[in-house]
Amino acid sequence: LRPVSPGRYEITQRVADIEILPGIPTPMWTYDGTFPGPTIESRRGRPITVTHRNELPVPTVVHLHGGRTPAGSDGYPTDLVLPAGWTADHHTMPDPRAVRTRLTRGYTFPLDQRPALLWYHDHRMDFTAPALWRGLAGLHIVRDDAEEALGLPSGARELPLLIADRAFAADGSLDYPSLDGTLRDRPGVRESFRGGVLGDVILVNGVPWPVHEVDAARYRLRVLNASNARHYELEAVTDDQRRLPLVQVGADQGLLAAPVTHATLPIGPAERYDVVVDFADVPVGGRVRLLNRLGTGRTAEVLAFRVARRARDDSRVPAVLSADLPSWDRPVRVRDFSFRTGRTAGGHGWLVDGRPFDPARTDVTVSFGDVEVWRLVADVHHPVHLHLAGFRVLSRGGRPPLPHDAGLKDTVSLRPGEAAEIITRFDGYRGRYLFHCHNAEHEDMGMMANLDIT
Ligand code: C2O
Numbered sequence: 001l002r003p004v005s006p007g008r009y010e011i012t013q014r015v016a017d018i019e020i021l022p023g024i025p026t027p028m029w030t031y032d033g034t035f036p037g038p039t040i041e042s043r044r045g046r047p048i049t050v051t052h053r054n055e056l057p058v059p060t061v062v063h064l065h066g067g068r069t070p071a072g073s074d075g076y077p078t079d080l081v082l083p084a085g086w087t088a089d090h091h092t093m094p095d096p097r098a099v100r101t102r103l104t105r106g107y108t109f110p111l112d113q114r115p116a117l118l119w120y121h122d123h124r125m126d127f128t129a130p131a132l133w134r135g136l137a138g139l140h141i142v143r144d145d146a147e148e149a150l151g152l153p154s155g156a157r158e159l160p161l162l163i164a165d166r167a168f169a170a171d172g173s174l175d176y177p178s179l180d181g182t183l184r185d186r187p188g189v190r191e192s193f194r195g196g197v198l199g200d201v202i203l204v205n206g207v208p209w210p211v212h213e214v215d216a217a218r219y220r221l222r223v224l225n226a227s228n229a230r231h232y233e234l235e236a237v238t239d240d241q242r243r244l245p246l247v248q249v250g251a252d253q254g255l256l257a258a259p260v261t262h263a264t265l266p267i268g269p270a271e272r273y274d275v276v277v278d279f280a281d282v283p284v285g286g287r288v289r290l291l292n293r294l295g296t297g298r299t300a301e302v303l304a305f306r307v308a309r310r311a312r313d314d315s316r317v318p319a320v321l322s323a324d325l326p327s328w329d330r331p332v333r334v335r336d337f338s339f340r341t342g343r344t345a346g347g348h349g350w351l352v353d354g355r356p357f358d359p360a361r362t363d364v365t366v367s368f369g370d371v372e373v374w375r376l377v378a379d380v381h382h383p384v385h386l387h388l389a390g391f392r393v394l395s396r397g398g399r400p401p402l403p404h405d406a407g408l409k410d411t412v413s414l415r416p417g418e419a420a421e422i423i424t425r426f427d428g429y430r431g432r433y434l435f436h437c438h439n440a441e442h443e444d445m446g447m448m449a450n451l452d453i454t
């Protein structure tokens with residue numbers, strides 16, 4: 001992806017045939033004809049504009065997940081980029097007079113934020129899950145000088161890994177069970193009311209179960225779970241069944257204060273982990289497999305590294321990673337939000353505090369600059385995401401946070417029946433933002449709410 005001019009990008013959303021399964025074209029909805037979409041790399045504090053042109057057959061919305069973005073560019077679910085000639089009468093449609101004017105839309109991102117792995121994806125009301133599934137997701141990496149000076153593995157030894165499960169019909173087309181419906185009963189492909197949509201093929205950067213050649217050295221893996229609904233618990237296992245330590249250096253919103261070492265790392269939809277793995281003592285020719293302890297059969301595998309050669313390694317993992325991690329105290333308010341299923345006028349829904357999403361309703365108003373504690377409680381697994389404001393996890397189930405809750409997050413994966421407390425300061429911009437479950441099916445079925453910062 002090349003900027004059209006400094007700080008200005010153009011992306012065309014269009015249908016393209018992508019070769020995901022060897023030799024078979026899969027028609028996908030893409031950003032610029034690739035899956036994942038083009039990776040954007042930015043510098044902290046240097047604003048960019050991305051103009052999106054919609055050549056897909058449906059309206060779209062672009063959201064930069066993890067971005068500290070003014071509300072007008074945050075991709076509100078009814079803020080549509082309409083395709084040419086769109087005339088459908090649908091309840092998510094705004095004023096039809098807008099139809100001719102919104103074939104393209106410019107999004108401005110100030111990127112005045114900590115360096116982090118962000119991602120952009122579709123966010124249209126009631127239709128995010130199928131749009132994500134069909135391919136509308138890409139990475140956006142924000143960097144700065146301080147992070148680069150740390151000496152973490154870089155260049156070819158920094159690997160962004162966008163992990164997503166999908167299901168394919170026999171002709172290679174993507175099968176989204178509730179709309180396409182040919183694969184509902186295939187083992188490993190599941191659409192259930194509680195779980196959301198799962199696929200039986202695990203893709204990493206658009207490739208099923210890739211094998212990546214590495215040096216016998218440290219690598220920085222920047223992992224994103226871009227799946228609609230699948231949770232993973234990752235571990236790195238050698239041929240002789242040794243687990244390599246996963247040294248976490250960053251979370252959703254950038255570097256930790258200090259590294260945290262894990263044997264396994266759970267990751268819910270939309271979460272990111274920045275992890276260093278050292279292949280130095282793996283014999284040349286040996287493999288290290290990244291496995292998913294929550295999967296069965298082939299969904300228990302994610303990708304494999306094959307150690308191709310000995311090599312010199314000047315990288316390091318400093319004991320102190322960052323000194324600018326915000327930590328807030330003295331919240332002015334504590335609020336409670338439940339994430340549960342329940343009855344709605346239209347039947348059953350996924351609800352925040354007993355209500356399905358309504359773009360016309362204010363659910364919470366917070367004052368600009370206030371520090372608040374939010375207590376979130378879940379019935380089943382819900383990865384809860386807050387736009388604009390990175391937060392810290394204060395507790396889970398009344399206990400201290402888990403080791404993988406370290407650092408600044410924008411998505412916290414609540415386990416069944418669990419409550420968690422998060423703390424944040426609402427600043428940056430005023431306007432209407434969202435918080436929601438990032439299980440994409442739950443989100444589309446209403447588990448989303450409006451947050452007005454005034
Ligand atoms: Cu990743 Cu509201 O989105």
Ligand code: CU
Nearest residue numbers: 064065066387
């Ligand atoms: Cu977001």
Ligand code: CU
Nearest residue numbers: 382437439442
């Ligand atoms: Cu959910």
